[in-house]
Amino acid sequence: MSRKILFRGKLISDSDNHKKNQWVYGSYFKDRNNISYIYNKKENYFYIVDAETVSQYIGKKYNGDIARFVSMYEGDIVFDTDEYYGVLKYNENKHQYFIYYGRISEATDNVNFIIVGNIWDNPELVEKSS
Structure with a gap:
Protein backbone atom coordinates (compact mmCIF):
# COMPACT_ATOMS: atom_id res chain seq x y z
CA MET A 1 0.00 0.00 0.00
CA VAL A 54 0.42 25.05 1.99
CA SER A 55 0.24 21.97 4.19
CA GLN A 56 0.62 18.26 3.58
CA TYR A 57 -1.98 15.54 4.09
CA ILE A 58 -0.90 13.29 6.93
CA GLY A 59 -3.63 10.67 6.97
CA LYS A 60 -7.13 10.03 8.18
CA LYS A 61 -8.39 9.91 11.73
CA TYR A 62 -11.48 8.14 13.02
CA ASN A 63 -13.82 10.85 14.30
CA GLY A 64 -16.22 9.12 16.68
CA ASP A 65 -18.73 7.96 14.07
CA ILE A 66 -18.07 4.57 12.42
CA ALA A 67 -18.61 6.07 8.96
CA ARG A 68 -16.79 9.36 9.50
CA PHE A 69 -13.10 9.81 8.89
CA VAL A 70 -11.51 13.24 8.69
CA SER A 71 -8.52 14.11 6.52
CA MET A 72 -5.67 15.52 8.61
CA TYR A 73 -3.16 18.11 7.41
CA GLU A 74 -0.16 19.86 8.90
CA GLY A 75 -1.35 22.94 10.73
CA ASP A 76 -4.65 21.42 11.83
CA ILE A 77 -5.71 22.24 15.38
CA VAL A 78 -6.96 19.35 17.47
CA PHE A 79 -8.87 19.03 20.73
CA ASP A 80 -8.00 15.87 22.66
CA THR A 81 -9.88 13.77 25.21
CA ASP A 82 -7.95 15.48 28.02
CA GLU A 83 -9.48 18.76 26.80
CA TYR A 84 -6.25 20.27 25.48
CA TYR A 85 -5.71 22.01 22.15
CA GLY A 86 -2.71 21.14 20.01
CA VAL A 87 -1.31 21.72 16.51
CA LEU A 88 -0.30 18.96 14.07
CA LYS A 89 3.29 19.42 12.91
CA TYR A 90 6.01 17.32 11.34
CA ASN A 91 9.06 16.55 13.47
CA GLU A 92 12.09 16.55 11.15
CA ASN A 93 14.31 14.68 13.64
CA LYS A 94 11.87 11.83 14.26
CA HIS A 95 10.38 11.80 10.72
CA GLN A 96 6.90 11.64 12.18
CA TYR A 97 3.87 13.86 12.81
CA PHE A 98 3.19 15.03 16.34
CA ILE A 99 0.62 17.08 18.19
CA TYR A 100 2.34 20.07 19.76
CA TYR A 101 0.96 21.50 22.98
CA GLY A 102 3.24 24.50 23.32
CA ARG A 103 6.68 22.97 24.02
CA ILE A 104 5.30 19.50 24.74
CA SER A 105 4.56 17.07 21.93
CA GLU A 106 2.86 13.71 21.57
CA ALA A 107 2.79 11.27 18.63
CA THR A 108 -0.57 11.34 16.85
CA ASP A 109 -0.99 7.58 17.34
CA ASN A 110 -0.95 8.03 21.12
CA VAL A 111 -3.74 10.61 21.37
CA ASN A 112 -7.51 10.51 20.78
CA PHE A 113 -8.65 13.80 19.30
CA ILE A 114 -10.95 15.63 16.93
CA ILE A 115 -9.92 18.30 14.44
CA VAL A 116 -11.46 21.64 15.38
CA GLY A 117 -9.80 23.97 12.89
CA ASN A 118 -6.44 25.04 11.51
CA ILE A 119 -3.85 27.72 12.21
CA TRP A 120 -4.91 29.89 9.25
CA ASP A 121 -8.69 29.90 9.66
CA ASN A 122 -8.79 29.76 13.46
CA PRO A 123 -5.92 31.82 14.92
CA GLU A 124 -7.83 32.20 18.19
CA LEU A 125 -7.40 28.44 18.77
CA VAL A 126 -3.63 28.63 18.22
CA GLU A 127 -3.30 30.59 21.46
CA LYS A 128 -5.13 27.83 23.31
CA SER A 129 -2.53 25.29 22.15
CA SER A 130 0.38 27.22 23.71
Missing part, protein backbone atom coordinates in the same frame (compact mmCIF):
# COMPACT_ATOMS: atom_id res chain seq x y z
CA SER A 2 1.48 3.32 -1.02
CA ARG A 3 1.21 6.54 0.95
CA LYS A 4 -1.07 9.20 -0.50
CA ILE A 5 0.78 12.47 -1.20
CA LEU A 6 -1.65 15.37 -1.16
CA PHE A 7 -1.48 19.05 -0.25
CA ARG A 8 -3.84 21.93 0.40
CA GLY A 9 -3.37 25.66 0.04
CA LYS A 10 -5.46 28.83 0.12
CA LEU A 11 -6.13 30.67 -3.12
CA ILE A 12 -4.59 34.13 -3.43
CA SER A 13 -7.31 35.29 -5.85
CA ASP A 14 -10.64 34.22 -7.33
CA SER A 15 -10.58 31.53 -10.02
CA ASP A 16 -13.21 30.07 -12.33
CA ASN A 17 -14.13 27.43 -9.76
CA HIS A 18 -13.26 28.93 -6.37
CA LYS A 19 -13.10 32.18 -4.40
CA LYS A 20 -10.06 33.88 -2.86
CA ASN A 21 -8.96 32.31 0.47
CA GLN A 22 -10.81 29.08 -0.29
CA TRP A 23 -8.91 25.81 0.24
CA VAL A 24 -7.89 23.82 -2.84
CA TYR A 25 -6.41 20.30 -2.78
CA GLY A 26 -4.00 18.39 -4.99
CA SER A 27 -0.31 18.20 -5.95
CA TYR A 28 2.00 21.02 -4.87
CA PHE A 29 4.90 22.65 -6.67
CA LYS A 30 6.75 25.95 -7.06
CA ASP A 31 7.83 27.35 -10.40
CA ARG A 32 11.18 29.02 -11.15
CA ASN A 33 9.67 32.37 -10.11
CA ASN A 34 8.88 30.90 -6.69
CA ILE A 35 5.11 30.96 -7.28
CA SER A 36 3.25 28.21 -5.42
CA TYR A 37 0.64 26.07 -7.19
CA ILE A 38 -1.78 23.33 -6.28
CA TYR A 39 -2.70 21.16 -9.24
CA ASN A 40 -6.12 19.54 -8.90
CA LYS A 41 -6.09 16.51 -11.21
CA LYS A 42 -9.85 15.99 -11.04
CA GLU A 43 -10.49 19.56 -12.19
CA ASN A 44 -7.37 19.60 -14.40
CA TYR A 45 -6.56 23.05 -13.05
CA PHE A 46 -3.49 24.81 -11.63
CA TYR A 47 -4.34 27.10 -8.71
CA ILE A 48 -1.98 29.81 -7.46
CA VAL A 49 -1.91 29.56 -3.67
CA ASP A 50 -0.40 31.38 -0.72
CA ALA A 51 2.82 29.46 0.04
CA GLU A 52 2.42 30.18 3.77
CA THR A 53 -0.81 28.14 3.83
Whole structure:
Protein backbone atom coordinates (compact mmCIF):
# COMPACT_ATOMS: atom_id res chain seq x y z
CA MET A 1 0.00 0.00 0.00
CA SER A 2 1.48 3.32 -1.02
CA ARG A 3 1.21 6.54 0.95
CA LYS A 4 -1.07 9.20 -0.50
CA ILE A 5 0.78 12.47 -1.20
CA LEU A 6 -1.65 15.37 -1.16
CA PHE A 7 -1.48 19.05 -0.25
CA ARG A 8 -3.84 21.93 0.40
CA GLY A 9 -3.37 25.66 0.04
CA LYS A 10 -5.46 28.83 0.12
CA LEU A 11 -6.13 30.67 -3.12
CA ILE A 12 -4.59 34.13 -3.43
CA SER A 13 -7.31 35.29 -5.85
CA ASP A 14 -10.64 34.22 -7.33
CA SER A 15 -10.58 31.53 -10.02
CA ASP A 16 -13.21 30.07 -12.33
CA ASN A 17 -14.13 27.43 -9.76
CA HIS A 18 -13.26 28.93 -6.37
CA LYS A 19 -13.10 32.18 -4.40
CA LYS A 20 -10.06 33.88 -2.86
CA ASN A 21 -8.96 32.31 0.47
CA GLN A 22 -10.81 29.08 -0.29
CA TRP A 23 -8.91 25.81 0.24
CA VAL A 24 -7.89 23.82 -2.84
CA TYR A 25 -6.41 20.30 -2.78
CA GLY A 26 -4.00 18.39 -4.99
CA SER A 27 -0.31 18.20 -5.95
CA TYR A 28 2.00 21.02 -4.87
CA PHE A 29 4.90 22.65 -6.67
CA LYS A 30 6.75 25.95 -7.06
CA ASP A 31 7.83 27.35 -10.40
CA ARG A 32 11.18 29.02 -11.15
CA ASN A 33 9.67 32.37 -10.11
CA ASN A 34 8.88 30.90 -6.69
CA ILE A 35 5.11 30.96 -7.28
CA SER A 36 3.25 28.21 -5.42
CA TYR A 37 0.64 26.07 -7.19
CA ILE A 38 -1.78 23.33 -6.28
CA TYR A 39 -2.70 21.16 -9.24
CA ASN A 40 -6.12 19.54 -8.90
CA LYS A 41 -6.09 16.51 -11.21
CA LYS A 42 -9.85 15.99 -11.04
CA GLU A 43 -10.49 19.56 -12.19
CA ASN A 44 -7.37 19.60 -14.40
CA TYR A 45 -6.56 23.05 -13.05
CA PHE A 46 -3.49 24.81 -11.63
CA TYR A 47 -4.34 27.10 -8.71
CA ILE A 48 -1.98 29.81 -7.46
CA VAL A 49 -1.91 29.56 -3.67
CA ASP A 50 -0.40 31.38 -0.72
CA ALA A 51 2.82 29.46 0.04
CA GLU A 52 2.42 30.18 3.77
CA THR A 53 -0.81 28.14 3.83
CA VAL A 54 0.42 25.05 1.99
CA SER A 55 0.24 21.97 4.19
CA GLN A 56 0.62 18.26 3.58
CA TYR A 57 -1.98 15.54 4.09
CA ILE A 58 -0.90 13.29 6.93
CA GLY A 59 -3.63 10.67 6.97
CA LYS A 60 -7.13 10.03 8.18
CA LYS A 61 -8.39 9.91 11.73
CA TYR A 62 -11.48 8.14 13.02
CA ASN A 63 -13.82 10.85 14.30
CA GLY A 64 -16.22 9.12 16.68
CA ASP A 65 -18.73 7.96 14.07
CA ILE A 66 -18.07 4.57 12.42
CA ALA A 67 -18.61 6.07 8.96
CA ARG A 68 -16.79 9.36 9.50
CA PHE A 69 -13.10 9.81 8.89
CA VAL A 70 -11.51 13.24 8.69
CA SER A 71 -8.52 14.11 6.52
CA MET A 72 -5.67 15.52 8.61
CA TYR A 73 -3.16 18.11 7.41
CA GLU A 74 -0.16 19.86 8.90
CA GLY A 75 -1.35 22.94 10.73
CA ASP A 76 -4.65 21.42 11.83
CA ILE A 77 -5.71 22.24 15.38
CA VAL A 78 -6.96 19.35 17.47
CA PHE A 79 -8.87 19.03 20.73
CA ASP A 80 -8.00 15.87 22.66
CA THR A 81 -9.88 13.77 25.21
CA ASP A 82 -7.95 15.48 28.02
CA GLU A 83 -9.48 18.76 26.80
CA TYR A 84 -6.25 20.27 25.48
CA TYR A 85 -5.71 22.01 22.15
CA GLY A 86 -2.71 21.14 20.01
CA VAL A 87 -1.31 21.72 16.51
CA LEU A 88 -0.30 18.96 14.07
CA LYS A 89 3.29 19.42 12.91
CA TYR A 90 6.01 17.32 11.34
CA ASN A 91 9.06 16.55 13.47
CA GLU A 92 12.09 16.55 11.15
CA ASN A 93 14.31 14.68 13.64
CA LYS A 94 11.87 11.83 14.26
CA HIS A 95 10.38 11.80 10.72
CA GLN A 96 6.90 11.64 12.18
CA TYR A 97 3.87 13.86 12.81
CA PHE A 98 3.19 15.03 16.34
CA ILE A 99 0.62 17.08 18.19
CA TYR A 100 2.34 20.07 19.76
CA TYR A 101 0.96 21.50 22.98
CA GLY A 102 3.24 24.50 23.32
CA ARG A 103 6.68 22.97 24.02
CA ILE A 104 5.30 19.50 24.74
CA SER A 105 4.56 17.07 21.93
CA GLU A 106 2.86 13.71 21.57
CA ALA A 107 2.79 11.27 18.63
CA THR A 108 -0.57 11.34 16.85
CA ASP A 109 -0.99 7.58 17.34
CA ASN A 110 -0.95 8.03 21.12
CA VAL A 111 -3.74 10.61 21.37
CA ASN A 112 -7.51 10.51 20.78
CA PHE A 113 -8.65 13.80 19.30
CA ILE A 114 -10.95 15.63 16.93
CA ILE A 115 -9.92 18.30 14.44
CA VAL A 116 -11.46 21.64 15.38
CA GLY A 117 -9.80 23.97 12.89
CA ASN A 118 -6.44 25.04 11.51
CA ILE A 119 -3.85 27.72 12.21
CA TRP A 120 -4.91 29.89 9.25
CA ASP A 121 -8.69 29.90 9.66
CA ASN A 122 -8.79 29.76 13.46
CA PRO A 123 -5.92 31.82 14.92
CA GLU A 124 -7.83 32.20 18.19
CA LEU A 125 -7.40 28.44 18.77
CA VAL A 126 -3.63 28.63 18.22
CA GLU A 127 -3.30 30.59 21.46
CA LYS A 128 -5.13 27.83 23.31
CA SER A 129 -2.53 25.29 22.15
CA SER A 130 0.38 27.22 23.71
